[in-house]
Amino acid sequence: MLKHTAFILSLALLLCNFALGQSKYIYRVDGSKTTASHIDKTITRLMDTANVTGLGISIFNNNEVVYQKAFGYSNAVNKTPLSANTIFYGASLSKAVFAVLVMQLVEEGVIEWDTPLQSYLEKPLSEYGYTKKNTKSWNGYLDLKGDKRYEKITARMCLTHTTGFPNWRFLTSTGYKKDGKLYFQFEPGARYSYSGEGFALLQFVIEQITGKGLEELAQERIFKPLGMCRTSYIYVWQPGQEKQYVYGHDSKENVIPKDEVDDAGAAGSMGTTLADYSKFLEAVLNQQLLKQESYKELFKKQVAISSKQQFGPNSLVETTENEDIALGYGLGWGVLETPYGKGVFKEGGSEGYKHYSILFPETGTGVLIMTNSDNAESIFKELLEITIGDTYTPWQWENYVPYEHKTQQKQ
The missing domain is CATH 3.40.710.10 (DD-peptidase/beta-lactamase superfamily)
Structure with missing residues (x-):
């Protein structure tokens, strides 16, 4: 049978x-x-x-x-x-799905496009270390201590690639960055520069707000409703x-x-x-x-x-x-x-x-x-x-x- x-x-x-x-x-x-x-x-x-x-x-x-x-x-x-x-x-097709998920949360009033992300957190962003499994190459947001420009970053900036962050902290526009420290290339909101770090930050904040991980949110809001049974983060x-x-x-x-x-x-x-x-x-x-x-x-x-x-x-x-x-x-x-x-x-x-x-x-x-x-x-x-x-x-x-x-x- x-x-x-x-x-x-x-x-x-x-x-x-x-x-x-x-x-x-x-x-x-x-x-x-x-x-x-x-x-x-x-x-x-x-x-x-x-x-x-x-x-x-x-x-x-x-x-x-x-x-x-x-x-x-x-x-x-x-x-x-x-x-x-x-x-x-x-790869980065992931970002298009995440953008739709974030828009759902905006529709529900969970997060707003132009409210600084810092306002959703219980402590300064620069005090959050990375507590998950892969800690060797990523130090959370401790590198931003002393640079309060992070207080300006909004959800809109994250999804439009205007946070001022590089694509990745270990990868700049001209090559690899040996120390792997997160930094600002320019003032938040000033210009477009593709940044996976911006998406990672918005994901972090949304997980703090909702108390749910990205995989759980994506499955219940997008993948399962659309019958995408072989898709996962x-x-x-x-x-x-x-x-x-x-x-x-x-x-x-x-x-x-x-x-x-x-x-x-x-x-x-x-x-x-x-x-x-x-x-x-x-x-x-x-x-x-x-x-x-x-x-x-x-x-x-x-x-x-x-x-x-x-x-x-x-x-x-x-x-x-x-x-x-x-x-x-x-x-x-x-x-x-x-x-x-x-x-x-x-x-x-x-x-x-x-x-x-x-x-x-x-x-x-x-x-x-x-x-x-x-x-x-x-x-x-x-x-x-x-x-x-x-x-x-x-x-x-x-x-x-x-x-x-x-x-x-x-x-």
Whole structure:
């Protein structure tokens, strides 16, 4: 009986994936159309040319998935096929989920966008050490003693990357910081500079306010209501989950060993699947989970972005290159303007994993790309153009340099 049930479930998943890849036409943001077979051939060609190990993709029309398919391998050594239901390290896709969760708490009056986070704490932030398991490389907020600029930080600053913190205390715009001490790069609220530390701070404060951990909050508010049964901020990292885990691969397609993470992190510990995260994006397109006005605030341009690139030394260089798309940041999501309305995007990247999602709410169009290869970003530009006609994603700012450009640069 159990074997029969398992067979039925496997068949159902297979038919579901087949159906999602067989819509007669797939419409792009500009109204032009393509076909599933053309997309299949294009992805296969791009992956082969750029040596991308595995790639999963969902395309959205009319606020729902019309194409969903996985290509390549979850483990290149074992030749384990990638599927829509194997678990990726989601990296910073975690932040988009957290932003929706925070907005729910704002709707309920648990926290306010522009109230200093210090006012929610029982003692000065600089007196909180890190009491969880991973204490070797993180000293809580003791490093801020003597610098009271932390008293200005709000939830809005955290989600718009304007806290003044670096991305991580051990990682600056120009490289690694040996002492690993938390510090301010600039005055809170002064400018955009991508910061996982800001998300970590807001998570810490919310956990203090609610008395609940991030994993519990996310499960009860987002993952379970949407049926994201294979998504978690901690589950995939536990021992014994290797069989359902998508391994990252470096530029030479070597398998990167699986990390073990003890704590849920809003900035980037989420494990999820192509199918599960597509459910989340469908909910966003259909304005579920939040009130309509809340989505307007979430995707409103809160801060303009004028840096040449998002990361690295060029993140400190000013440019006007992206003024034509009015590049900026909302609350946890990047925002840009197009002739077809606003585009809202969130990327995710770590060693061996490169992901990107962009939605165009006014047309109900979007795409989610999840990969387990350091080479994958080199095909994002062409993939976005062919699948949904997205010529607006600032690929140079994202450093999504096409593989043929990289080849030319080496010659």
